[in-house]
Amino acid sequence: MTAVLSGTEVAxxxxxxxxxxxxxxTAAGTPPRLAVVVATxxxxxxxxxxxxxRAAQRTGIACTVVDxxxxxxxxxIRAALAALSDDPAVHGIILQTPLPPDADFEDLAAAIDPAKxxxxxxxxxxxxxxxxxxxxxxxxxxxxxxxxxxxxxxLAGARAVVVGRSNVVGKPVAQLLLARDxxxxxxxRHTKELADVTRTADVLVAAVGRPGLVTAEHVAEGVVxxxxxxxxxxxxxxxxxxxxxxxTGRAGALTPVPGGVGPVTTALLLRxxxxxxxxxxxxx
Amino acid sequence: MTAVLSGTEVAxxxxxxxxxxxxxxTAAGTPPRLAVVVATxxxxxxxxxxxxxRAAQRTGIACTVVDxxxxxxxxxIRAALAALSDDPAVHGIILQTPLPPDADFEDLAAAIDPAKxxxxxxxxxxxxxxxxxxxxxxxxxxxxxxxxxxxxxxLAGARAVVVGRSNVVGKPVAQLLLARDxxxxxxxRHTKELADVTRTADVLVAAVGRPGLVTAEHVAEGVVxxxxxxxxxxxxxxxxxxxxxxxTGRAGALTPVPGGVGPVTTALLLRxxxxxxxxxxxxx
Numbered sequence: 413m414t415a416v417l418s419g420t421e422v423a424x425x426x427x428x429x430x431x432x433x434x435x436x437x438t439a440a441g442t443p444p445r446l447a448v449v450v451a452t453x454x455x456x457x458x459x460x461x462x463x464x465x466r467a468a469q470r471t472g473i474a475c476t477v478v479d480x481x482x483x484x485x486x487x488x489i490r491a492a493l494a495a496l497s498d499d500p501a502v503h504g505i506i507l508q509t510p511l512p513p514d515a516d517f518e519d520l521a522a523a524i525d526p527a528k529x530x531x532x533x534x535x536x537x538x539x540x541x542x543x544x545x546x547x548x549x550x551x552x553x554x555x556x557x558x559x560x561x562x563x564x565x566x567l568a569g570a571r572a573v574v575v576g577r578s579n580v581v582g583k584p585v586a587q588l589l590l591a592r593d594x595x596x597x598x599x600x601r602h603t604k605e606l607a608d609v610t611r612t613a614d615v616l617v618a619a620v621g622r623p624g625l626v627t628a629e630h631v632a633e634g635v636v637x638x639x640x641x642x643x644x645x646x647x648x649x650x651x652x653x654x655x656x657x658x659x660t661g662r663a664g665a666l667t668p669v670p671g672g673v674g675p676v677t678t679a680l681l682l683r684x685x686x687x688x689x690x691x692x693x694x695x696x
Numbered sequence: 697m698t699a700v701l702s703g704t705e706v707a708x709x710x711x712x713x714x715x716x717x718x719x720x721x722t723a724a725g726t727p728p729r730l731a732v733v734v735a736t737x738x739x740x741x742x743x744x745x746x747x748x749x750r751a752a753q754r755t756g757i758a759c760t761v762v763d764x765x766x767x768x769x770x771x772x773i774r775a776a777l778a779a780l781s782d783d784p785a786v787h788g789i790i791l792q793t794p795l796p797p798d799a800d801f802e803d804l805a806a807a808i809d810p811a812k813x814x815x816x817x818x819x820x821x822x823x824x825x826x827x828x829x830x831x832x833x834x835x836x837x838x839x840x841x842x843x844x845x846x847x848x849x850x851l852a853g854a855r856a857v858v859v860g861r862s863n864v865v866g867k868p869v870a871q872l873l874l875a876r877d878x879x880x881x882x883x884x885r886h887t888k889e890l891a892d893v894t895r896t897a898d899v900l901v902a903a904v905g906r907p908g909l910v911t912a913e914h915v916a917e918g919v920v921x922x923x924x925x926x927x928x929x930x931x932x933x934x935x936x937x938x939x940x941x942x943x944t945g946r947a948g949a950l951t952p953v954p955g956g957v958g959p960v961t962t963a964l965l966l967r968x969x970x971x972x973x974x975x976x977x978x979x980x
Contacts, residue, residue, distance in 0.1 A: 518824075535820065538822075538826050539819035539820050542819070542822050542823065543802040544802075544863075586882075595888070598879070599879050603879040604879070
């Protein structure tokens with residue numbers, strides 16, 4: 413039997429907590445506000461931004477979308493991030509991807525005030541995470557850990573294998589697993605005999621963005637699999653990086669796509685925003 | 697046969713290059729200067745600082761040791777780092793360890809201007825390293841890579857295992873190996889069956905600070921072993937984390953202690969300092 417590690421209830425629980433905290437902050441004179449900077453006309457990005465804005469509003473967080481258009485110059489994007497960093501009414505800032513081809517994500521994200529960097533995009537946030545200093549981890553990476561914790565998966569001393577080494581997911585999820593005392597291996601396109609490596613895992617995280625990359629041959633009996641992939645299908649749906657049908661019966665547990673890491677990620681962005689608002693109210 | 701991957705000649709080559717560059721910078725009106733902030737009366741720390749100062753002076757780099765004493769308050773240390781960061785005559789800054797018990801290394805290192813952070817101690821430097829942005833890596837971590845490169849050890853697609861997860865060595869050496877397309881595993885005190893993991897390595901890096909931690913049972917035939925340990929012996933010598941006698945004949949190659957990573961580390965601190973001086977001259 414392969415257990416399904418749903419994120420739906422976990423996300424709902426976080427949203428309930430966020431709603432209460434947002435109401436408290438608003439009553440105390442600090443209505444929390446999230447800003448999303450967009451510089452693309454990509455359709456799936458637009459639908460993701462709409463879903464964040466909706467989720468924010470439902471929990472009592474105001475959401476400003478700053479749409480600079482797909483032709484925005486890097487300096488315009490940087491200026492928008494700097495202005496939002498200086499705006500005391502804004503508590504959380506997200507730089508949406510994709511960006512125009514001449515814009516470098518990490519370089520621009522350095523313009524986000526680390527105190528408002530609710531998706532852990534500023535390289536300083538990544539460094540603070542690596543150095544075990546307080547910071548907001550990238551929400552997707554943290555969502556994997558939250559989901560594993562919610563389902564009671566032991567991490568200390570576990571063998572964890574992360575497939576993918578992006579700055580937004582693979583590397584930070586590896587840092588978070590390491591901070592929880594897992595023995596962590598990071599794989600990527602240059603890894604030889606990938607299946608031999610992934611079969612050593614107690615916990616396997618797939619974060620590559622390739623549908624069906626992980627199949628039965630990649631998983632040992634009983635492994636817990638976190639699927640971070642969100643690959644659009646031709647019919648408008650989503651599939652993960654894991655071939656769920658293939659690993660089912662062999663893996664011990666699997667986070668579903670959709671309904672796994674995704675909803676928890678959105679809920680964590682909101683939790684980070686109220687935490688940032690609370691910190692700004694405390695320091696004001 | 698186990699090859700000895702000496703660092704002596706590699707370090708000498710770097711110092712030759714640094715000496716020429718320091719002379720050029722001095723002639724052009726930017727004499728390079730390194731500052732070391734010390735807040736300990738630890739004897740081996742003092743002898744390390746003396747050896748850095750000597751090496752700097754020999755290559756034509758001025759070296760200022762700011763000794764705040766073992767009772768320095770964290771705010772004094774922070775103020776010293778901030779003052780050196782603001783001083784245009786100083787190009788490289790090192791915060792020496794150990795620190796007084798109430799001082800947090802990463803927290804204080806955040807006061808080092810990243811442009812002068814020649815030992816990659818500021819969490820921003822670690823984040824920029826993780827994000828593949830330009831930064832100075834911690835010199836010890838970089839020394840491992842320089843030594844492997846100098847001896848032609850292939851890294852792309854190799855299985856690399858790092859034992860130790862410190863912010864100054866284990867984590868950054870893992871980042872550097874990952875950036876070179878190795879498949880990287882990070883082990884630590886919670887790792888179960890350590891020898892089973894380390895025996896999967898093509899390249900094994902020991903960075904724990906425990907003499908003789910790595911023995912024949914931990915190494916596969918032919919593995920290349922980088923030994924970052926510098927553990928003092930009762931007779932005033934140094935031994936690494938690897939039991940050299942035990943692995944010799946089985947490992948393919950080993951960096952010696954002393955004479956391996958250590959001299960290359962010092963040479964890289966000097967190389968970083970002239971690079972910082974060159975950048976400051978270019979931007980002045």
